[in-house]
Amino acid sequence: MERREAIKKLQELVGQELHELASEYGVTIYRNDKVNKGWAGHVFERHLGLPLNSAQCPNFGSWELKSIPLKFKKSGELAFKETMAITMIDSVNVCQKEFEDSHLLAKLKKAVIVARTVGSHVDQPSYIHSVTGIELSEELYEAVKADYNFVRNTLLDPKKGFNALTGKMGFYIQPRTKGQGHGSTSRAFYARPRFLACFINLSVSPQAG
DNA sequence: CTATGATCATCC
DNA sequence: GGATGATCATAG
Numbered sequence: 001m002e003r004r005e006a007i008k009k010l011q012e013l014v015g016q017e018l019h020e021l022a023s024e025y026g027v028t029i030y031r032n033d034k035v036n037k038g039w040a041g042h043v044f045e046r047h048l049g050l051p052l053n054s055a056q057c058p059n060f061g062s063w064e065l066k067s068i069p070l071k072f073k074k075s076g077e078l079a080f081k082e083t084m085a086i087t088m089i090d091s092v093n094v095c096q097k098e099f100e101d102s103h104l105l106a107k108l109k110k111a112v113i114v115a116r117t118v119g120s121h122v123d124q125p126s127y128i129h130s131v132t133g134i135e136l137s138e139e140l141y142e143a144v145k146a147d148y149n150f151v152r153n154t155l156l157d158p159k160k161g162f163n164a165l166t167g168k169m170g171f172y173i174q175p176r177t178k179g180q181g182h183g184s185t186s187r188a189f190y191a192r193p194r195f196l197a198c199f200i201n202l203s204v205s206p207q208a209g
Numbered sequence: 210c211t212a213t214g215a216t217c218a219t220c221c
Numbered sequence: 222g223g224a225t226g227a228t229c230a231t232a233g
Contacts, residue, residue: 028230028231031229031230034228034229034230035216035217035228035229035230036214036215036216036229036230036231037214037215037216037217037228037229037230038213038214038215038216038229038230038231039214039215039216039230040214040215040216041213041214041215042214042215042230042231045214051232052213052214052230052231052232053212053213053231053232053233055212055213055232055233065214066214066215067214067215068215069215069216073222074222079222079223081216082215082216082217083215083224083225084215085213085214085215085216087213088211088212088213118216122216122217166225166226167224167225167226168224168225174224174225176225176226177225177226177227178212178213178215178226178227178228179211179212179227179228180210180211180227180228180229185211186211186212188212188213192224193223193224210233211232211233212231212232212233213230213231213232214229214230214231215228215229215230216227216228216229217226217227217228217229218225218226218227218228219224219225219226219227220223220224220225220226221222221223221224221225
């Protein structure tokens with residue numbers, strides 16, 4: 001399936017309620033009393049008829065699927081609720097590869113982002129807001145590259161290294177813990193709301209109309 | 210257990 | 222409200 005084809009398919013979902021889609025595709029939202037935090041993404045993958053897997057390489061060949069939650073501020077405006085996980089940070093890999101060969105850039109260039117509105121709780125209905133692809137402008141490219149190199153330099157620094165990475169780093173892209181249980185041993189690249197705002201127009205809301 | 214999916218809980 | 226670290230489901 002081509003990226004453009006996938007975007008088209010996903011855009012058919014705009015305005016639909018995610019919980020309904022989840023039950024339709026048999027995606028787990030609740031397991032006992034716990035929430036499956038990746039359910040939203042699974043729903044979209046199911047919609048495209050894709051299998052769930054955890055490979056770091058793009059599942060769909062030429063592109064990557066991502067989803068991001070949006071929330072309504074008191075003013076009624078829409079805002080990003082969370083940062084978006086991009087890809088795992090492999091210390092060795094990052095140290096060896098320049099930005100242009102990195103997983104980070106590869107993922108960003110192939111990403112297809114599904115924005116969806118959420119309430120104050122998981123039980124609140126969630127509607128698909130929009131579907132969009134990432135297009136890095138020169139400015140953005142340089143900015144992201146700077147963040148990547150910042151992480152890279154930290155890893156290369158004998159006095160710092162992998163454990164020195166924290167979510168405080170990075171302007172557009174931040175390194176952050178991501179793993180099971182306390183004391184996560186792994187880190188991943190996350191896109192800050194600031195970065196996402198460059199691609200997603202929050203002033204356009206299907207609901208507010 | 211680790212990697213990927215993305216959100217929850219908590220601190221400021 | 223925004224940012225940072227922790228957490229849960231699924232697949233191998």
